[in-house]
Amino acid sequence: xxxxxxxEFFETLQDAISVQDLVWISTNVCELxxxxxxxxxxxxxxxxxxxxxxxxxxxxxxxxxxxxxxxVRERLxxxxxxxxxxxxxxxMDSDDAADLIAxxxxxxxxxIIGLISDTEAAEEIVDLLNYAEDTAGGMMQKEFIKARLxxxxxxxxxxxxxxxxxxxxxxxxxxxxxxxxxxGFLSLKQLLFAGSDSTIADLYQNxxxxxxxxxxxxxxVAKTMEKYDLVxxxxxxxxxxxxxxITIDDVVDVIKDEADKDFQMASGxxxxxxxxxxxxxxxxxxxxxxxxxxxxxxxxxxxxxxFEFGISKVPALAFFIPLITAMGGNVGVQxxxxxxxxxxxxxxxxxxxMKKLRKEALVALINGLILSxxxxxxxxxxxxxxxxxxxxxSLFTVIMFAAMFxxxxxxxxxxxxIDPALATGPFITTLNDVLGLxxxxxxxxxxxxx
Amino acid sequence: xxxxxxxEFFETLQDAISVQDLVWISTNVCELxxxxxxxxxxxxxxxxxxxxxxxxxxxxxxxxxxxxxxxVRERLxxxxxxxxxxxxxxxMDSDDAADLIAxxxxxxxxxIIGLISDTEAAEEIVDLLNYAEDTAGGMMQKEFIKARLxxxxxxxxxxxxxxxxxxxxxxxxxxxxxxxxxxGFLSLKQLLFAGSDSTIADLYQNxxxxxxxxxxxxxxVAKTMEKYDLVxxxxxxxxxxxxxxITIDDVVDVIKDEADKDFQMASGxxxxxxxxxxxxxxxxxxxxxxxxxxxxxxxxxxxxxxFEFGISKVPALAFFIPLITAMGGNVGVQxxxxxxxxxxxxxxxxxxxMKKLRKEALVALINGLILSxxxxxxxxxxxxxxxxxxxxxSLFTVIMFAAMFxxxxxxxxxxxxIDPALATGPFITTLNDVLGLxxxxxxxxxxxxx
Numbered sequence: 001x002x003x004x005x006x007x008e009f010f011e012t013l014q015d016a017i018s019v020q021d022l023v024w025i026s027t028n029v030c031e032l033x034x035x036x037x038x039x040x041x042x043x044x045x046x047x048x049x050x051x052x053x054x055x056x057x058x059x060x061x062x063x064x065x066x067x068x069x070x071x072v073r074e075r076l077x078x079x080x081x082x083x084x085x086x087x088x089x090x091x092m093d094s095d096d097a098a099d100l101i102a103x104x105x106x107x108x109x110x111x112i113i114g115l116i117s118d119t120e121a122a123e124e125i126v127d128l129l130n131y132a133e134d135t136a137g138g139m140m141q142k143e144f145i146k147a148r149l150x151x152x153x154x155x156x157x158x159x160x161x162x163x164x165x166x167x168x169x170x171x172x173x174x175x176x177x178x179x180x181x182x183x184g185f186l187s188l189k190q191l192l193f194a195g196s197d198s199t200i201a202d203l204y205q206n207x208x209x210x211x212x213x214x215x216x217x218x219x220x221v222a223k224t225m226e227k228y229d230l231v232x233x234x235x236x237x238x239x240x241x242x243x244x245x246i247t248i249d250d251v252v253d254v255i256k257d258e259a260d261k262d263f264q265m266a267s268g269x270x271x272x273x274x275x276x277x278x279x280x281x282x283x284x285x286x287x288x289x290x291x292x293x294x295x296x297x298x299x300x301x302x303x304x305x306x307f308e309f310g311i312s313k314v315p316a317l318a319f320f321i322p323l324i325t326a327m328g329g330n331v332g333v334q335x336x337x338x339x340x341x342x343x344x345x346x347x348x349x350x351x352x353x354m355k356k357l358r359k360e361a362l363v364a365l366i367n368g369l370i371l372s373x374x375x376x377x378x379x380x381x382x383x384x385x386x387x388x389x390x391x392x393x394s395l396f397t398v399i400m401f402a403a404m405f406x407x408x409x410x411x412x413x414x415x416x417x418i419d420p421a422l423a424t425g426p427f428i429t430t431l432n433d434v435l436g437l438x439x440x441x442x443x444x445x446x447x448x449x450x
Numbered sequence: 451x452x453x454x455x456x457x458e459f460f461e462t463l464q465d466a467i468s469v470q471d472l473v474w475i476s477t478n479v480c481e482l483x484x485x486x487x488x489x490x491x492x493x494x495x496x497x498x499x500x501x502x503x504x505x506x507x508x509x510x511x512x513x514x515x516x517x518x519x520x521x522v523r524e525r526l527x528x529x530x531x532x533x534x535x536x537x538x539x540x541x542m543d544s545d546d547a548a549d550l551i552a553x554x555x556x557x558x559x560x561x562i563i564g565l566i567s568d569t570e571a572a573e574e575i576v577d578l579l580n581y582a583e584d585t586a587g588g589m590m591q592k593e594f595i596k597a598r599l600x601x602x603x604x605x606x607x608x609x610x611x612x613x614x615x616x617x618x619x620x621x622x623x624x625x626x627x628x629x630x631x632x633x634g635f636l637s638l639k640q641l642l643f644a645g646s647d648s649t650i651a652d653l654y655q656n657x658x659x660x661x662x663x664x665x666x667x668x669x670x671v672a673k674t675m676e677k678y679d680l681v682x683x684x685x686x687x688x689x690x691x692x693x694x695x696i697t698i699d700d701v702v703d704v705i706k707d708e709a710d711k712d713f714q715m716a717s718g719x720x721x722x723x724x725x726x727x728x729x730x731x732x733x734x735x736x737x738x739x740x741x742x743x744x745x746x747x748x749x750x751x752x753x754x755x756x757f758e759f760g761i762s763k764v765p766a767l768a769f770f771i772p773l774i775t776a777m778g779g780n781v782g783v784q785x786x787x788x789x790x791x792x793x794x795x796x797x798x799x800x801x802x803x804m805k806k807l808r809k810e811a812l813v814a815l816i817n818g819l820i821l822s823x824x825x826x827x828x829x830x831x832x833x834x835x836x837x838x839x840x841x842x843x844s845l846f847t848v849i850m851f852a853a854m855f856x857x858x859x860x861x862x863x864x865x866x867x868i869d870p871a872l873a874t875g876p877f878i879t880t881l882n883d884v885l886g887l888x889x890x891x892x893x894x895x896x897x898x899x900x
Contacts, residue, residue, distance in 0.1 A: 033658045035677045161643045170639045171621065171681070188638045189620045193611045208483045210452060224452060226706075227485045229699040231621070231681055248698050249679040255702065256676075259709030260791060266716055267787030268780050274792070279809060283816040286784050293780045294821055297773025298828060304769045311765045318761050318768040319754045322775045322883050323747025329779075329879075330718050330743045334736050337717030341710060342724070359729060366733040371744055378748060429779075433772050 003036040010043065017048045022055070030056055038067030041076075050079045062091035065100070071276060074103060082108060086115035089125065095141035095250070097121070098128035128244075136221050137214035139254075140235040140244030143167045146174045149183060149201045153194050160191070171231045174242055175204040182234055182242040184209050211236050214243060221246055222254045262344065265421040266337065268293075289425055296430030300325070300437050307441040310450045316384075317444045320391045324440045327371070327395060328402040328432035335360050335406030336428050340420045343410060357407055364403035372396040390447045394440040401439070402432045453486040460493060467498045472505070480506055488517030491526075500529045512541035515550070521726060524553060532558060536565035539575065545591035545700070547571070548578035578694075586671050587664035589704075590685040590694030593617045596624045599633065599651045603644050610641070621681045624692055625654040632684055632692040634659050661686050664693060671696060672704045712794065715871040716787065718743075739875055746880030750775070750887050757891040760900045766834075767894045770841045774890045777821070777845060778852040778882035785810050785856030786878055790870045793860060807857055814853035822846040840897050844890040851889070852882045 009028075016024045029037060029052065037056070041049045041064065053076060056064060065073060065088055077085060085104075089097040089112070101109055116122040124142040131137025145163045147156045156173075164170055173191060175184040184206035194203055211234045212221050225233050225248060235244040261272055268289035273282050304311070304321070311317050339356065372392040379388035406428055410420035444450075459478075466474045479487060479502065487506070491499045491514065503526060506514060515523060515538055527535060535554075539547040539562070551559055566572040574592040581587025595613045597606045606623075614620055623641060625634040634656035644653055661684045662671050675683050675698060685694040711722055718739035723732050754761070754771070761767050789806065822842040829838035856878055860870035894900075 031657070033660070033678060035679070039677075157642065164639055164643065169681070170637070187620070188642060189614055192607070192638060192642050193614065207481070210483070212452075226699075226702055227489075228483060229485070231619070231698060248681060248702075249676075252676055252698075252702065252705065255705060256709075259706075259713070263709070263713055263716060263791065264787055266713060267783045269784055269787060273788065279812045279816070282788075282809075282813045286781075286813070286817060287820070289784070290777065290780055290817060290821055291824075293776050294773065294825060297770065297776050298825075300772035300776075301769035304772070305766070308765050308769075311768050312762065315758050315762040315765070315768075316755070318765075318771065319751035319758075320747065321768065321771045322750035322754070322887060323744065325772045325775065326743050326747050326750075326779075326879065326883055327740065329776075330740060331736075333717045334719055334739070337714055337719060338723065338732070341713065359732075362729045363732045363736070366729070367736060367740060370737070371740055374741075375744060375748075429776065433776055437772060 003032055005036070005039055005043070010040070013040065013052075014044070014048065017044075017051055025052065025055060030060070034060060034063035035067050038064045042069050042072050046075050049076055058087075059091060062088045066092060066096045069274075069276065070103065073100070077104070082111050083115050086112050086117075090116055090118050090121050093141050093143055094121070094124040094128055095139065095244075097125050098138075099133075101125060101129065102133065131214060134218045135214065136212045136216040136218065136235050136246060137244070139218055139221060139250050140214070140246050142244055144174060144232075144234070144242075144245040145170055145172075146176050146242060147186065147200045147204075149175055149177055149199075149204070151200045153191065153196050153198050153200070153203070156191065156200055169247065171247075172234075174234050174245070175200055175206075176242050180241045182209070182211055182236050182240060185234070212246070213238070218254050219258060222251045222258070225251050226255070258344075262340070262421045265419070266333075266340075266425055268425045289427075292427060292430055296433050299434045303434060303437045304441065307445065310441065310445050310448070313450055314387075314444070314448050316387055317390070317441065317448075320379075320387075320440070321437065323375070323391070324394055324398055324436045325433040328398045328436035329429035331364065331367070331399050331402040332406035332428040332432040335364075335403045336410050336420075339407055339410045343414050343420050356411070357404065360403045360407045361400070364400050368396045368399035371399065386447055390440070390444045393447075394436075394443045397439050397443070398432070398436040401435060402428075405431060405435075453482055455486070455489055455493070460490070463490065463502075464494070464498065467494075467501055475502065475505060480510070484510060484513035485517050488514045492519050492522050496525050499526055508537075509541060512538045516542060516546045519726065520553065523550070527554070532562050533565050536562050536567075540566055540568050540571050543591045543593055544571070544574040544578055545589065547575050548588075549583075551575060551579065552583065581664060584668045585664065586662045586666040586668065586685050586696060587694070589668055589671060589700050590664070590696050592694055594624060594682075594684070594692075594695040595620055595622075596626050596692060597636065597650045597654075599625060599627055599649075599654070601650045603641065603646050603648050603650070603653070606641065606650055619697065621697075622684075624684050624695070625650055625656075626692050630692060631690045632659070632661055632686050635684070662696070663688070668704050669708060672701045672708070675701050676705070708794075712790070712871045715869070716783075716790075716875055718875040739877075742877060742880055746883050749884045753884060753887045754891065757895065760891065760895050760898070763900055764837075764894070764898050766837055767840070767891065767898075770829075770837075770890070771887065773825070773841070774844055774848055774886045775883040778848045778886035779879035781814065781817070781849050781852040782856035782878040782882040785814075785853045786860050786870075789857055789860040793864050793870050806861070807854065810853045810857045811850070814850050818846045818849035821849065836897055840890070840894045843897075844886075844893045847889050847893070848882070848886040851885060852878075855881060855885075 013029065029040065041052060044052065049072065053061065089100065101112065104112065113122055113126060143166050145160055145167055147160065151159065160173065170188055173186045173188060174182060175186055177183050184204040186200065186204045190203050210224065210228050210230060212224060214235055214237050221233065232245050232247045234242055235246060237243050264272065269285050270288045271285035273285045372395050375395055376388045376392035379391050409428060414420045463479065479490065491502060494502065499522065503511060518526065539550065551562065554562065563572055563576060593616050595610055595617055597610065601609065610623065620638055623636045623638060624632055625636055627633050634654040636650065636654045640653050660674065660678050660680060662674060664685055664687050671683065682695050682697045684692055685696060687693050714722065719735050720738045721735035723735045822845050825845055826838045826842035829841050859878060864870045
């Protein structure tokens with residue numbers, strides 16, 4: 001059953017917590033899926049959250065902890081002793097434990113690791129903390145199942161049964177040689193349906209063995225798993241030894257985060273924020289782009305002031321300033337969005353830049369012509385024929401330029417290893433504003449003979 | 451080994467194809483992963499693609515066909531006879547086969563289905579074609595493994611071995627009762643490590659059994675699988691009968707597609723296009739937003755023309771028109787992006803609208819004050835104190851209004867079941883342009899006493 005958190009349920013729960021109605025809570029909440037309980041706790045007030053959390057059994061507690069939103073988890077953990085945190089960590093997958101420790105204040109980390117009673121688990125966590133967060137090493141977990149080449153199937157089943165106790169989800173069995181080097185893989189299905197007299201060496205596959213290296217960037221890991229439709233991928237070190245695995249659920253998070261970041265960047269927000277982030281963080285994340293916009297506005301004012309004499313003679317020229325700047329911005333953003341996406345997908349390497357530019361120029365030509373003719377007809381009704389001519393010629397020119405800049409700038413940024421998503425925000429809009437104003441007013445001066 | 455398609459490799463391959471160097475092609479290409487071969491074929495010219503494709507063995511052909519880009523696949527299939535297409539379909543998973551058939555011209559579909567020699571496969575495909583593409587039914591595949599409650603483990607292993615031949619990836623065994631109703635699940639790991647005297651009823655789990663219904667929207671399926679960290683999810687019909695399963699790789703595609711669509715919508719592109727789409731499609735996808743922008747520009751012109759007398763008296767007022775419109779647009783887009791994302795994540799239901807508005811107002815207040823003071827100081831250097839006052843007061847007012855509209859409009863659209871991502875494009879920008887102009891020029895008239 002899927003659970004839907006309704007307003008009624010939530011209010012009933014808050015009442016139950018306030019009167020400490022343990023029966024209602026344990027029948028209606030404690031039996032839910034950990035993801036649902038986490039979603040409920042995310043919405044509760046801090047003291048309610050802490051109360052509900054302590055009613056869960058120990059295994060559920062650590063599972064819920066992993067699923068909570070970062071800021072909620074941080075506040076909840078502040079009500080815990082170091083020993084309690086250490087106990088929770090022991091119940092978690094190594095990657096989740098390492099991620100959680102990385103969120104704690106540095107002063108507490110050493111103490112907590114010292115309090116973990118399972119030394120093997122502690123070692124795994126310490127090992128994982130060595131890797132940078134956004135690499136394959138930082139994403140991987142130490143829980144995986146491996147079989148040695150020379151094992152017969154019977155022995156493999158016994159050994160794997162031991163290993164499998166610690167591994168929640170088993171998708172693939174990795175096959176290693178006597179130096180722990182990854183040599184191939186085997187699906188659980190193959191093992192299940194194998195004759196008992198065969199060995200792993202008879203069963204395993206090494207063709208198309210896809211693995212990632214500990215230092216690989218997490219976006220590359222996501223692209224690899226997506227491209228090859230993998231549910232888990234083994235991680236090897238520089239010597240080719242198997243050191244961990246990454247599962248698809250972590251990769252889905254990377255893909256979502258990446259998409260969110262691109263979307264926010266295109267919307268002019270320079271740090272990753274959520275609707276629950278603090279007002280200060282939200283303000284700061286927006287400021288860089290607003291400052292660029294302000295700078296663009298001031299440059300625009302400079303350009304227009306250069307044409308002050310013209311505007312005082314033909315004030316109607318001022319009417320269409322917003323139209324020109326808006327259209328330049330829109331066209332620029334549209335063009336860059338397509339390029340940014342094809343760069344993000346990694347399929348823009350072979351197609352030549354010239355081919356892209358030609359195509360964008362063609363699209364701009366079609367749209368520019370349609371829009372210019374439309375605006376010419378409309379201005380004819382309201383204004384003078386010359387004004388109509390000025391607006392429509394400028395609009396066409398601005399659209400062509402904006403499309404070219406919108407295409408080129410992300411490509412250039414990418415060439416210099418700057419995230420091209422930067423280009424689809426106010427940056428392109430601002431550039432096109434200033435350029436558009438200059439084109440418009442220059443054409444205006446020429447045609448009005450000022 | 452992961453394969454990287456380099457320019458050198460690609461050119462060597464093109465040479466090899468032109469001289470029909472079968473040895474080079476079969477050693478260097480035919481052994482690659484299907485995803486890599488598909489990526490190569492995507493880049494080749496049509497005749498090269500058809501040549502290379504026919505060199506692959508039959509199993510590989512159908513796997514590559516699934517991975518190709520839609521337009522490449524369409525052109526490739528035009529070189530096939532209906533019988534050849536039918537043969538390829540038989541080798542595919544039922545969901546891929548149904549998706550492929552849905553792409554074919556309607557006139558050909560019936561003939562091809564008639565030519566599929568495996569009648570069970572044909573029936574499955576026909577069944578899947580009944581479901582709408584963007585529902586769970588349209589995403590699911592008929593290949594899954596199910597066990598009956600009453601089976602003993604030994605019998606289950608034998609039955610499952612039969613079933614597993616058709617199922618490429620086995621993650622979970624679904625457990626059904628004697629009416630084919632889904633009652634629970636079992637991991638392959640549990641079956642592998644179970645004692646041989648137990649039955650499925652002893653082993654299976656029914657707590658937290660997550661399933662989706664055939665009619666569920668594909669985005670809901672993606673959200674469910676993501677929330678519960680599922681690798682596959684069973685699909686049931688209205689009677690609760692198990693009819694299919696959806697695997698995570700298809701969901702990753704939905705997540706990516708959704709993110710791409712949102713990104714494009716925020717960039718003012720109204721239909722899903724790719725850098726390989728036709729010039730006509732690209733132009734058409736951009737036109738609606740550009741027309742809205744044009745309309746906004748014309749409305750803006752109307753607003754400014756209402757203040758023509760004022761501008762002819764103080765032409766300097768025109769200087770800051772682009773600054774006001776740009777800033778209004780930027781702030782509006784930033785505010786709406788946050789709301790759109792939290793709506794997309796589905797965690798905006800409990801937080802009240804008033805709370806969001808208060809927070810956005812606070813952020814706008816902080817940024818508005820900083821930016822207004824900045825612009826006041828700068829205009830003092832270049833212009834008159836009154837102009838500085840007009841610009842800074844208007845900028846502050848516009849930022850406050852833009853933040854409110856940017857927050858409210860996506861919430862209102864969502865309330866009326868319109869995709870709120872619509873709000874973060876030129877729509878909000880345009881609205882804020884017109885409003886900002888009116889505020890700016892009105893304040894200008896008041897302070898300049900015109």
